[in-house]
Amino acid sequence: MNRTIKKIESTSDLKKIMAAYYSSLAECDSSKKIAWCSSVGPAELLRAMGFEVFFPENHGAMIGASKKAADYISHANAAGYSPDICSYLTSDIGAFIKKETPMKKAAGLDKVPEPDVLVYCTNQCRDVQDWFSWYARHFDVPIAGVESFRGLGELTRDHVNAVSAQIKNLIPTLEKITHTRFDIDRLRKVVELSQRCSSLWKQVLETAASVPAPLTFFDAAIHMGPAVVLRGTSTACDYYELLLKELKQRVSDGTGAVEQEKYRLYWEGMPIWGAHRDLATLLSSHGAGVVASTYCNSWIFDSLDPQDPFDSMARAYAGLFIARTDSWKENYIAQQVEQFNINGIVFHEAKTCPNNSNSMYAMPKRIKTPSVVINGDLNDLRLFSLEQTQIRLEAFLERLD
Numbered sequence: 001m002n003r004t005i006k007k008i009e010s011t012s013d014l015k016k017i018m019a020a021y022y023s024s025l026a027e028c029d030s031s032k033k034i035a036w037c038s039s040v041g042p043a044e045l046l047r048a049m050g051f052e053v054f055f056p057e058n059h060g061a062m063i064g065a066s067k068k069a070a071d072y073i074s075h076a077n078a079a080g081y082s083p084d085i086c087s088y089l090t091s092d093i094g095a096f097i098k099k100e101t102p103m104k105k106a107a108g109l110d111k112v113p114e115p116d117v118l119v120y121c122t123n124q125c126r127d128v129q130d131w132f133s134w135y136a137r138h139f140d141v142p143i144a145g146v147e148s149f150r151g152l153g154e155l156t157r158d159h160v161n162a163v164s165a166q167i168k169n170l171i172p173t174l175e176k177i178t179h180t181r182f183d184i185d186r187l188r189k190v191v192e193l194s195q196r197c198s199s200l201w202k203q204v205l206e207t208a209a210s211v212p213a214p215l216t217f218f219d220a221a222i223h224m225g226p227a228v229v230l231r232g233t234s235t236a237c238d239y240y241e242l243l244l245k246e247l248k249q250r251v252s253d254g255t256g257a258v259e260q261e262k263y264r265l266y267w268e269g270m271p272i273w274g275a276h277r278d279l280a281t282l283l284s285s286h287g288a289g290v291v292a293s294t295y296c297n298s299w300i301f302d303s304l305d306p307q308d309p310f311d312s313m314a315r316a317y318a319g320l321f322i323a324r325t326d327s328w329k330e331n332y333i334a335q336q337v338e339q340f341n342i343n344g345i346v347f348h349e350a351k352t353c354p355n356n357s358n359s360m361y362a363m364p365k366r367i368k369t370p371s372v373v374i375n376g377d378l379n380d381l382r383l384f385s386l387e388q389t390q391i392r393l394e395a396f397l398e399r400l401d
């Protein structure tokens with residue numbers, strides 16, 4: 001059956017906001033310092049200290065969506081980085097070596113903004129540290145980081161103290177670069193905006209608990225842009241107010257993102273950026289809506305609290321899904337299945353991101369919900385076959401019938 005995907009009207013505003021963000025980075029004069037930050041690194045602190053913040057993982061995702069990653073990865077391989085490690089890292093460094101960027105098409109930028117400092121958090125993986133270290137050597141600028149925990153069950157006071165202390169320890173390095181004093185009230189304000197952005201983003205995602213769901217994972221992975229690169233600003237909050245209004249209207253009108261929604265799926269793992277649209281079309285043509293995902297939920301930070309900025313940032317960064325034990329993750333997924341009325345789970349086993357691939361140690365066998373594993377990658381399309389994935393997904397939907 002030929003079903004259509006309903007377009008989200010707020011998308012035109014999203015495009016303008018993202019283009020303005022990239023342009024603002026390009027237009028920075030020497031009075032403005034630029035920090036590169038990992039996706040769940042201390043962005044709130046960087047903004048509070050007056051930095052413009054650039055997120056290389058967002059740039060990596062743009063490369064993936066452009067389907068040009070394979071052209072770039074070989075350049076990073078020639079520089080000594082294995083084809084088996086994070087393809088955000090290899091495609092991003094490769095694009096830099098090749099002097100190309102997808103920001104050219106998105107906002108007319110010829111190159112990525114040059115960093116004054118690179119700041120990472122190892123909550124997600126070690127790759128971000130290696131990735132940022134390459135640029136720190138290239139630009140000869142400082143690199144600083146927060147070493148967080150992996151395989152966490154309970155998040156204890158000791159974990160929070162350890163991460164919180166490291167965030168505070170970044171301040172002297174950052175002050176030397178900006179030549180300004182740290183101001184706790186400014187940080188509280190940024191954390192408050194970040195908390196608001198997170199709360200609105202959560203409400204946006206929770207609209208998909210309605211049947212039919214007004215948005216899918218394939219929409220949300222695009223609309224999460226402001227939550228990733230503009231958290232801690234009023235621009236991101238204003239955007240999610242707008243998007244939320246549109247989605248609530250869809251809910252009250254009974255309008256689904258997928259026409260005649262029949263299956264409700266959960267996406268576990270990274271997106272396959274170069275096949276994002278193909279997979280959205282394929283699944284919607286069968287009436288399958290992917291109505292929730294771990295990936296999009298990863299930018300919900302319930303613990304942020306402007307009254308307790310350092311410890312609450314530490315709880316948010318250290319408590320990420322990706323940093324938890326399998327049993328913690330299984331409980332989380334079970335709760336999502338319940339909340340979003342899920343029929344089946346799609347596990348994406350991404351070849352170059354074992355950190356965010358949860359099917360490798362038998363999780364699909366342990367969870368009660370029916371599931372399918374698809375093999376692919378976030379950026380490297382040589383590791384993905386649309387035909388094989390289609391066969392596997394269609395067989396899975398038949399099984400759900």
Ligand code: SF4
Nearest residue numbers: 086124125127353355
């Ligand atoms: S979590 Fe995965 S995709 Fe993200 S930076 Fe680390 S290895 Fe790359």
